[in-house]
Amino acid sequence: xxxxxxxxxxxxxxxxxxxxxxxxxxxxxxxxxxxxxxxxxxxxxxxxxxxxxxxxxxxxxxxxxxxxxxxxxxxxxxxxxxxxxxxxxxxxxxxxxxxxxxxxxxxxxxxxx
Amino acid sequence: xxxxxxxxxxxxxxxxxxxxxxxxxxxxxxxxxxxxxxxxxxxxxxxxxxxxxxxxxxxxxxxxxxxxxxxxxxxxxxxxxxxxxxxxxxxxxxxxxxxxxxxxxxxxxxxx
Numbered sequence: 733x734x735x736x737x738x739x740x741x742x743x744x745x746x747x748x749x750x751x752x753x754x755x756x757x758x759x760x761x762x763x764x765x766x767x768x769x770x771x772x773x774x775x776x777x778x779x780x781x782x783x784x785x786x787x788x789x790x791x792x793x794x795x796x797x798x799x800x801x802x803x804x805x806x807x808x809x810x811x812x813x814x815x816x817x818x819x820x821x822x823x824x825x826x827x828x829x830x831x832x833x834x835x836x837x838x839x840x841x842x843x844x845x
Numbered sequence: 846x847x848x849x850x851x852x853x854x855x856x857x858x859x860x861x862x863x864x865x866x867x868x869x870x871x872x873x874x875x876x877x878x879x880x881x882x883x884x885x886x887x888x889x890x891x892x893x894x895x896x897x898x899x900x901x902x903x904x905x906x907x908x909x910x911x912x913x914x915x916x917x918x919x920x921x922x923x924x925x926x927x928x929x930x931x932x933x934x935x936x937x938x939x940x941x942x943x944x945x946x947x948x949x950x951x952x953x954x955x956x957x
Binding site: 831833835 | 947948
């Protein structure tokens, strides 16, 4: 069975600082990996996804993530956060031929001035 | 752009009431999903539909049923609402070419 772990429930960073959100997955085959963002009171919006190829993936809003098979990780990064990045972030894993995604429990990001 | 709409943003119901949550998508996607979202638990799949009149239980189907009479519409039904069903409910559809899911804005249901 596939699973996703987001070890950080809540992270606080200063505006302009760099950000890394951790995601570890468990899946037997090559996974599809996703990061979604949820602003307060909203649904989820896709930030970026990895299927194959280049392990460094660029997304929207200046985010990137790196797939590391040896560490079963897909961490999300941003070099300089903005106050508008305050939201909840979800990592998800899926697979070829399986439309169901498994989501992590989320990381809430707070930005301080 | 894919659009997924949910009939209500906020809903307040009483224990024992029958509750319908509606979801409509405009991209002709075959697969649709209902999730519930609770703090610290992330998104959990309630039911999944892969075609009209076809459905499959997710991880937490107890207390829920679904209806898919038309391709664009997927309804979640709480036959007899209970307070432990107070939650945020999210509907999603999927582009099967790349497994990307598209979400509605959510319905925050409170059962009193």
